[in-house]
Amino acid sequence: MAFRVVALCSMHLVPDCHVVNSDQMGVHLKPFSERTYEVKGAKQVLNLGKEDKCQFTVLGSATVDGVLLPLQVVFQVVFQGKMGQVLPKNVAAVIAASEGWHLTHNANHWSTQKTMRSFV
Numbered sequence: 001m002a003f004r005v006v007a008l009c010s011m012h013l014v015p016d017c018h019v020v021n022s023d024q025m026g027v028h029l030k031p032f033s034e035r036t037y038e039v040k041g042a043k044q045v046l047n048l049g050k051e052d053k054c055q056f057t058v059l060g061s062a063t064v065d066g067v068l069l070p071l072q073v074v075f076q077v078v079f080q081g082k083m084g085q086v087l088p089k090n091v092a093a094v095i096a097a098s099e100g101w102h103l104t105h106n107a108n109h110w111s112t113q114k115t116m117r118s119f120v
Contacts, residue, residue: 005019015065016063016064016065017063017064017065017067018063019063019064020061020062020063020064020069021061021062021063021064022059022060022061023059023060023061024057024058024059024060024111025057025058025060026055026056026057027055027056027057027058028055056073056074057073057074057110057111058071058072058073058074059071059072059073059074059111059116059119070099070100070101070102071101071102072101072102072103072104072111072115072119073096073101073102073103073104074104074105074106074110074111074115102118102119104118104119
């Protein structure tokens with residue numbers, strides 16, 4: 001795949017800044033750790049937060065010439081019928097927007113074709 005991309009970019013004179021690699025990851029709202037504090041050898045160890053499924057999706061992208069593009073953050077719509085109200089409107093949102101982050105929302109926290117198109 002990498003050789004095909006290089007060949008096509010070379011043949012069509014595509015600049016390095018137009019070749020982008022992206023990856024998505026789910027970020028837990030309440031992170032958990034595999035580390036626990038329990039007496040060594042205990043039969044049962046409580047692991048808090050592992051069953052928590054609340055998360056949002058972050059899409060990170062970088063160009064071939066090493067430029068890190070602004071992040072896309074996809075929030076889950078928690079309250080039905082309030083699509084516009086799910087996005088943060090506080091100081092953190094203003095800072096994120098000034099840094100070029102792309103904040104969006106969806107019926108769930110996953111990226112969809114619609115959120116990907118809005119990012120591009």
